[in-house]
Amino acid sequence: xxxxxxxxxARVLLxxxxxxxxxALPACSAGDSGHRADEALGSKAPAQPQxxxxxxxxxxxxxxxxxxxxxxxxxxxxxxxxxVVKGFPSRVYVPNTNSNTVTVIDPxxxxxxxxxxxxxxxxHVVPSWDLKTLWVNNDxxxxxxxxxxxxxxxxxxxxxxxxxxxxxxxxGKYAIVMASKDRQxxxxxxxxxxxxxxxxxxxxxxxxxxxxLDGRYFIVSCEFSGELLKVDTAQMKIVGKQKLDYRGAMPQxxxxxxxxxxxxxxxxxxxxxxxxxxxxxxxxxxxxxxxGAHGLYVSRDSREMYISxxxxxxxxxxxxxxxKLTKKWRLPxxxxxxMGGVSADGRILWLSGRYNAEVYAIDTRTGGQLARIKxxxxxxxxxxxxxxxxxxxGHTGVFR
Numbered sequence: 001x002x003x004x005x006x007x008x009x010a011r012v013l014l015x016x017x018x019x020x021x022x023x024a025l026p027a028c029s030a031g032d033s034g035h036r037a038d039e040a041l042g043s044k045a046p047a048q049p050q051x052x053x054x055x056x057x058x059x060x061x062x063x064x065x066x067x068x069x070x071x072x073x074x075x076x077x078x079x080x081x082x083x084v085v086k087g088f089p090s091r092v093y094v095p096n097t098n099s100n101t102v103t104v105i106d107p108x109x110x111x112x113x114x115x116x117x118x119x120x121x122x123x124h125v126v127p128s129w130d131l132k133t134l135w136v137n138n139d140x141x142x143x144x145x146x147x148x149x150x151x152x153x154x155x156x157x158x159x160x161x162x163x164x165x166x167x168x169x170x171x172g173k174y175a176i177v178m179a180s181k182d183r184q185x186x187x188x189x190x191x192x193x194x195x196x197x198x199x200x201x202x203x204x205x206x207x208x209x210x211x212x213l214d215g216r217y218f219i220v221s222c223e224f225s226g227e228l229l230k231v232d233t234a235q236m237k238i239v240g241k242q243k244l245d246y247r248g249a250m251p252q253x254x255x256x257x258x259x260x261x262x263x264x265x266x267x268x269x270x271x272x273x274x275x276x277x278x279x280x281x282x283x284x285x286x287x288x289x290x291x292g293a294h295g296l297y298v299s300r301d302s303r304e305m306y307i308s309x310x311x312x313x314x315x316x317x318x319x320x321x322x323x324k325l326t327k328k329w330r331l332p333x334x335x336x337x338x339m340g341g342v343s344a345d346g347r348i349l350w351l352s353g354r355y356n357a358e359v360y361a362i363d364t365r366t367g368g369q370l371a372r373i374k375x376x377x378x379x380x381x382x383x384x385x386x387x388x389x390x391x392x393x394g395h396t397g398v399f400r
Contacts, residue, residue, distance in 0.1 A: 061234075063171045063214075064170075072256060072257075073302045073399075075390050076300060076388045079345050082131055082390055085149070088149045090108070090343075091149070091152065091385060092382060093147070093385060095379065096375060096377055099376030099377045100121065100138075101115050102115070103359075107384070110373055111373075112375065115376070118141075119141025119143045121139045121141065123137045123163075123165065124136075124137045125137075125381060125396065126165070126167075126392075129172040129392055131392055133148065133149070134149050134385060136154075137381075139163060142159065142162065143163070144160050160188070161186075162184075164177075165394075165395060167394030168392060169233055170400065171215070172190055174190055175189070178208070183202070183204065183206070184200055185199040197236050199238065203222030203241070205224030206220055206221070208220070208252055208254045209254050209395075210393070210398060211393055212278055212279075216233055217233055217278070218233060221254055223251060224250070226244045226246065226251065228244065228276075244267070244270070246286070249269055249270050250267060250268045252265070252266040252267065253266045255297075255398075257320060258302040261278070262275055263277075264296055266293040266295065266307060270286065270293075271288060271291050273286070273318075275287060287325070289309055291309055291311030291312040293307055293309050293310075294337070295337070295338060295339045297340065297341060299342065299364065300345075302320070303321065304320065305318040306349050306364070308340075311336075313334035313337065315337060315349070329367030336356050337351040338352045338353065338354040338381075339352055339381040340384065341384035341396050342384065343384055344386060344387055347363065347365065348363065350382060350384050352375075352380055354379060357375060357377050358374050358375060359372070359373045359375055359379060381396045382396060387399055
């Protein structure tokens with residue numbers, strides 16, 4: 001289903017790809033972004049990143065070169081901001097699913113500075129591949145609301161059906177809508193959001209994903225049927241499927257290990273992580289972390305991963321090199337830590353409190369709580385922005 005032609009305002013907000021092929025290149029000036037957006041949206045095909053001669057031979061064509069084959073997160077070091085985002089004010093954007101709003105927090109003061117009305121049931125705030133737009137996923141509103149992170153202003157919503165979550169292919173070519181209720185993976189033009197290909201799924205509740213180091217495949221969690229999918233990126237085709245070996249399993253967030261060899265999948269019913277080899281897509285092993293394991297976030301030095309245990313108000317810390325849990329932080333007075341992200345300097349982990357209408361700021365050096373901030377009802381996939389990285393793969397901020 002194609003939407004009507006975008007307005008001038010929407011074109012300006014969709015201007016990223018026409019200005020730069022790679023997010024590592026200097027940003028376009030504000031003055032020419034609207035003109036170039038008109039040109040890009042008027043063309044038959046979106047502007048694509050040009051292949052780099054240094055691109056690994058077996059990598060996804062058009063994907064920016066891997067900086068370090070031993071660390072997929074090498075571009076995410078503290079304060080290593082792309083020129084594209086260096087002028088953006090630091091903010092925390094919180095989608096409130098029951099209030100149909102996005103709360104905007106100033107991370108320096110821990111104060112709410114604005115509340116933006118959006119569509120019905122906003123689930124996640126997702127940075128675009130080119131880093132220039134934040135997309136609010138209005139799931140029941142069947143739309144995406146664009147926010148300009150330079151000004152904090154919302155633009156005209158774009159019609160997209162059932163956008164529970166949103167990802168981007170590593171080459172910047174397609175957006176992938178996790179249409180949970182529709183039981184579909186919908187590949188759309190990353191800049192116009194026009195539908196390109198619909199991939200039906202037989203599992204229930206597609207919701208989270210992450211890509212392999214080479215970008216050639218991604219692993220998807222199916223929350224309501226307790227299954228995992230393996231999808232070929234270029235072919236836009238499901239190439240693997242498996243049922244998790246736990247009755248009532250509800251897999252959530254997905255993250256790849258720094259070396260790209262393992263995938264970690266949080267499970268809020270099994271209360272821990274499924275760990276599997278992405279290449280073979282074999283049977284995973286299980287690691288208990290805590291009740292309601294939900295969100296997964298990698299530290300800025302790629303050494304640790306923070307796991308939010310929503311059902312018990314704790315955060316587990318996993319050491320990649322030691323291959324084990326090393327710490328557990330407990331929120332004072334409890335809480336329901338859900339989704340979020342790490343600050344640009346790596347010192348603060350921001351998480352939404354899904355059932356407590358609040359947001360938590362946690363010191364990543366000590367695990368101590370720095371702030372609890374009241375927001376709207378049902379806060380979910382908050383985005384800390386800007387963050388280091390050359391481009392975004394989606395969700396609340398998966399950067400490479």
